[in-house]
Amino acid sequence: MNRQNPTVFVIDDDAAVRDSLKYLIESVGHRVRTFASANEFLDACTTEHAGCILADVRMPGMSGLELQERLVARAILMPTIIITGHGDVAMAVRAMKAGALDFIEKPFSDQVLLDQIHVALERDTREREKRDRQRRIQDRFSLLSPRERTVMDKVVAGKSNKTIAAELGLSQKTVEVHRAHVMAKVKADSLAQLVHMALQNGLTAQ
Amino acid sequence: MNRQNPTVFVIDDDAAVRDSLKYLIESVGHRVRTFASANEFLDACTTEHAGCILADVRMPGMSGLELQERLVARAILMPTIIITGHGDVAMAVRAMKAGALDFIEKPFSDQVLLDQIHVALERDTREREKRDRQRRIQDRFSLLSPRERTVMDKVVAGKSNKTIAAELGLSQKTVEVHRAHVMAKVKADSLAQLVHMALQNGLTAQ
DNA sequence: GCCCGGCTACGTACAAACCCTTAACCCCCT
DNA sequence: AGGGGGTTAAGGGTTTGTACGTAGCCGGGC
Numbered sequence: 351m352n353r354q355n356p357t358v359f360v361i362d363d364d365a366a367v368r369d370s371l372k373y374l375i376e377s378v379g380h381r382v383r384t385f386a387s388a389n390e391f392l393d394a395c396t397t398e399h400a401g402c403i404l405a406d407v408r409m410p411g412m413s414g415l416e417l418q419e420r421l422v423a424r425a426i427l428m429p430t431i432i433i434t435g436h437g438d439v440a441m442a443v444r445a446m447k448a449g450a451l452d453f454i455e456k457p458f459s460d461q462v463l464l465d466q467i468h469v470a471l472e473r474d475t476r477e478r479e480k481r482d483r484q485r486r487i488q489d490r491f492s493l494l495s496p497r498e499r500t501v502m503d504k505v506v507a508g509k510s511n512k513t514i515a516a517e518l519g520l521s522q523k524t525v526e527v528h529r530a531h532v533m534a535k536v537k538a539d540s541l542a543q544l545v546h547m548a549l550q551n552g553l554t555a556q
Numbered sequence: 557m558n559r560q561n562p563t564v565f566v567i568d569d570d571a572a573v574r575d576s577l578k579y580l581i582e583s584v585g586h587r588v589r590t591f592a593s594a595n596e597f598l599d600a601c602t603t604e605h606a607g608c609i610l611a612d613v614r615m616p617g618m619s620g621l622e623l624q625e626r627l628v629a630r631a632i633l634m635p636t637i638i639i640t641g642h643g644d645v646a647m648a649v650r651a652m653k654a655g656a657l658d659f660i661e662k663p664f665s666d667q668v669l670l671d672q673i674h675v676a677l678e679r680d681t682r683e684r685e686k687r688d689r690q691r692r693i694q695d696r697f698s699l700l701s702p703r704e705r706t707v708m709d710k711v712v713a714g715k716s717n718k719t720i721a722a723e724l725g726l727s728q729k730t731v732e733v734h735r736a737h738v739m740a741k742v743k744a745d746s747l748a749q750l751v752h753m754a755l756q757n758g759l760t761a762q
Numbered sequence: 763g764c765c766c767g768g769c770t771a772c773g774t775a776c777a778a779a780c781c782c783t784t785a786a787c788c789c790c791c792t
Numbered sequence: 793a794g795g796g797g798g799t800t801a802a803g804g805g806t807t808t809g810t811a812c813g814t815a816g817c818c819g820g821g822c
Contacts, residue, residue, distance in 0.1 A: 434645075442645045443659045446652035453649045495798055508746030510778065524800050526779075531798095540714030541779095545751040701768060716808065727771055732809070734769085747809095 356471050357381040357401035359428070361391050361417070363409045371404065374460055375467060388412035388420075395426060400478055402451075402470035403430040404463075407441060415441065418448045427477065429470035433458070487547050490536040498535070501528040505541070506548045562677050563587040563607035565634070567597050567623070569615045577610065580666055581673065594618035594626075601632060606684055608657075608676035609636040610669075613647060621647065624654045633683065635676035639664070693753050696742040704741070707734040711747070712754040 358380050360371045368384040375382050381401070385391040389411060391403075403421075405414035412420070414432050421430070429451040434441070442453040451473070452466045494502065504514045511529065515522045538544040564586050566577045574590040581588045587607070591597040595617055597609075609627075611620035618626070620638050627636070635657040640647070648659045657679070658672045700708065710720045717735065721728045744750040 437645050439640075439643050439645055439648045439659065439661050442648045443652060446649060447658075452653075453645065455645050497799065506748055508748035508752075510746075512778075520799090521801055522778095523802060526781095527800080530780075541747055542712055542714035542751050545748050546755065549752065549755055703769065718808075726769095728808095729772060730770055733771090736810075737768095 355381060355400070356474060357383055357399065358467060358471075359391060359395070359399075359401060359403045360384045361386075361388060361403065361405040361409070361414070362433075363387060363406065367406070375404075375464070378464055380467065380471070388414070388417040391417070392420060392424075395421075397424075397426055399426075399428070400474060401428060402467060402474055403428050404467070405430060405432055407432055407434040407437060407445070415445055415448065418445065418450060422449065427481075429473050431463075431466050431470060433463075484550060487536075487551055491547075491551060493535045494532060498528050498532050501525060502532045502544070502548070505529055505532070506545050561587060561606070562680060563589055563605065564673055564677075565597060565601070565605075565607060565609045566590045567592075567594060567609065567611040567615070567620070568639075569593060569612065573612070581610075581670070584670055586673065586677070594620070594623040597623070598626060598630075601627075603630075603632055605632075605634070606680060607634060608673060608680055609634050610673070611636060611638055613638055613640040613643060613651070621651055621654065624651065624656060628655065633687075635679050637669075637672050637676060639669075690756060693742070693757055697753075697757060699741045700738060704734045704738050707731055708738045708750070708754070711735060711738070712751050 358375050360368055360375070360382060362368050362371070362384075363386055365386070368386070372382045372384055383394075385394070387409060388405070391405075403417075405417055407414040414430075414434075418430055418432075421428070430449070432445045432450050432453045433456060434453070435456045437453065437455055445453045451470050454463060454466070491499075500518070501514060504517065509517070511522050511525045514520075515525045518525070533539070533544065536544065536547060538547060564581050566574055566581070566588060568574050568577070568590075569592055571592070574592070578588045578590055589600075591600070593615060594611070597611075609623075611623055613620040620636075620640075624636055624638075627634070636655070638651045638656050638659045639662060640659070641662045643659065643661055651659045657676050660669060660672070697705075706724070707720060710723065715723075717728050717731045720726075721731045724731070739745070739750065742750065742753060744753060
């Protein structure tokens with residue numbers, strides 16, 4: 351259900367352009383969905399969608415550049431390719447700084463576009479897998495009770511049960527229990543794995 | 557000796573431009589060194605230099621874009637700002653994809669340039685600190701003998717001394733000795749810290 | 763030829779962590 | 793009133809890691 355096959359989301363206000371892009375991209379076997387405006391796309395799009403975005407800069411309402419910023423704000427991280435008829439350098443730089451994968455001027459060669467789409471889809475798959483992995487780990491961490499969490503932090507910081515007990519004013523036995531619960535809940539079967547998970551989880555405090 | 561104060565490296569074939577940039581940038585307190593060509597800069601530059609690069613795209617010999625690629629190849633990772641008189645979109649996109657921090661068209665406002673230089677210098681300092689930290693850790697790892705290294709890998713993978721001994725056909729005692737040596741050499745005083753260092757060291761194998 | 767460092771191994775003693783069981787107290791929800 | 797989860801604690805036993813000492817083998821350098 352959350353593992354959808356990747357889609358190329360084409361956003362352009364010109365119906366003829368949309369159709370020809372759809373035709374082109376489908377011809378190499380990708381799924382395509384088209385939208386006439388950035389808002390229309392934003393309404394339909396969720397973080398669950400996999401694929402990449404192909405957007406024109408110049409559109410009535412919201413431009414492709416604004417769209418990019420909105421997507422970042424909504425944590426939708428699909429690679430975005432910006433295409434443009436009348437682009438200038440400042441626009442290109444702005445798009446690239448905002449994280450666009452590419453900024454392509456019309457007229458462009460079909461192959462160049464298809465190549466970039468390929469790159470975009472591959473990157474999305476990779477990034478998505480990475481995010482999924484992190485989310486799975488994060489879910490496990492969220493099962494921890496507050497006490498277990500503080501104990502885990504200290505364990506990951508390299509402290510012994512004894513030290514932790516002293517710091518928290520507990521008996522060593524209690525710390526042992528919390529520690530065992532942590533290991534069970536996050537499904538770590540060694541201290542090394544626990545540290546591993548904790549570090550991958552953004553808690554990269556030294 | 558390897559902690560030099562940051563310098564802005566200005567590369568432009570036009571002496572008048574060089575001088576005015578030098579004057580401008582020194583006026584806000586940065587050190588500046590100027591070069592008339594990309595080759596001249598490449599000869600003078602090492603990974604030890606701290607600061608950022610300000611290069612024109614259009615220069616006889618090597619362009620600013622080629623220079624960027626050469627620098628990446630030589631692992632010189634100073635942030636690069638490209639400036640240009642006659643830039644086009646394709647050039648800007650290429651520069652940004654190659655990792656340029658910004659791509660600025662002439663004529664530009666002095667303040668915009670100085671702001672970007674500020675950003676570039678800050679980023680360089682941060683990145684440099686990060687690299688230094690990693691290099692220090694790497695240096696310690698390089699002190700390990702081959703045997704110690706393989707033992708460490710298994711320890712970090714969460715295996716017990718017993719398991720490791722079995723896998724390597726050694727006595728547990730021997731593994732304990734190697735393990736102790738590892739901890740001493742890398743100056744880790746807990747397993748957690750060891751895992752920490754090992755992971756930061758690119759050995760992010762699960 | 764000798765010494766040093768890396769690799770191997772053993773013993774003893776102690777510290778720390780792990781496993782299992784039991785059990786109290788509190789709070790919330792049914 | 794009872795059940796569940798979180799927090800606290802203990803006893804008792806096994807496993808694992810650490811500290812310190814001893815020692816043989818081998819290869820490279822002075």
